[in-house]
Amino acid sequence: MDVSSESEKSHKTGVLGNFPLILGGACLVAMMLQVTADVFAKYLFSAPVALTTEMVTYYYMVGVAMLPLYALERGGSSLVHVELVYGHMPRWLKRIVYVVSLAASAAYCFALAYGAFKPAMQAMAMNTYAGSLYTVIIWPTRFIPIVGFGLLGLVLVYKFIVALMGRIEDQKADESVNVREAEYDE
Numbered sequence: 001m002d003v004s005s006e007s008e009k010s011h012k013t014g015v016l017g018n019f020p021l022i023l024g025g026a027c028l029v030a031m032m033l034q035v036t037a038d039v040f041a042k043y044l045f046s047a048p049v050a051l052t053t054e055m056v057t058y059y060y061m062v063g064v065a066m067l068p069l070y071a072l073e074r075g076g077s078s079l080v081h082v083e084l085v086y087g088h089m090p091r092w093l094k095r096i097v098y099v100v101s102l103a104a105s106a107a108y109c110f111a112l113a114y115g116a117f118k119p120a121m122q123a124m125a126m127n128t129y130a131g132s133l134y135t136v137i138i139w140p141t142r143f144i145p146i147v148g149f150g151l152l153g154l155v156l157v158y159k160f161i162v163a164l165m166g167r168i169e170d171q172k173a174d175e176s177v178n179v180r181e182a183e184y185d186e
Contacts, residue, residue, distance in 0.1 A: 020067040020151060027063030031056055054130045058138040066148030070155045095163070102160040109153035116145045 034052055042048040072078075086094060120142035128139040 018071075020147065021071045024064055024067035027060045027067070031060035031064065034060070050134045051131055051136050054136050054138070058130060058136070058141045062141045062144045066144045069148045070151035073152060073155045073159070099160065099163045102156050102163060106153045106156035106160060109149045109156060113146045113149040113153065116142070116149070120146060 034049060034055060038049040038052040086097060089097065120139070123139040123142040126139070127137065128142070129135045130138050
């Protein structure tokens with residue numbers, strides 16, 4: 001396999017892997033544009049843009065909040081850091097705590113996704129909509145939290161498997177703890 005096809009493959013994987021993040025960003029931009037247009041139309045023409053509240057509430061905000069969740073846990077980052085006790089633990093205990101916390105977090109994310117599935121199916125069956133003069137179908141947005149928590153759970157499972165295989169970067173983790181301890185000492 002030549003080098004150009006390798007880089008194309010990694011580029012496609014990167015774009016595909018970032019699609020929910022890009023979609024969440026698109027929701028943010030669309031929300032900004034629609035709210036800005038609504039404010040201008042409201043004050044300049046006394047005619048606000050129809051369905052702005054519904055679109056922002058049911059589509060844009062849900063997409064902005066749920067779709068990029070997985071990206072917060074990718075790579076070396078993490079959603080939650082509690083270092084009061086963790087920083088003083090021996091390396092072997094840190095490894096155990098890390099692996100257990102990944103497993104528990106993944107289970108929690110999958111439980112949230114599972115719990116959101118039944119209400120989403122009920123909303124779809126009822127063809128849920130919102131609005132008064134104009135209506136917008138909102139049942140598809142009930143599936144966005146399932147996607148968001150599912151992706152986050154998959155990233156956590158991946159990190160769990162990597163941690164079990166012993167590929168935790170202990171030196172990097174220890175360096176970050178030492179830097180934070182130095183900050184507390186100042």
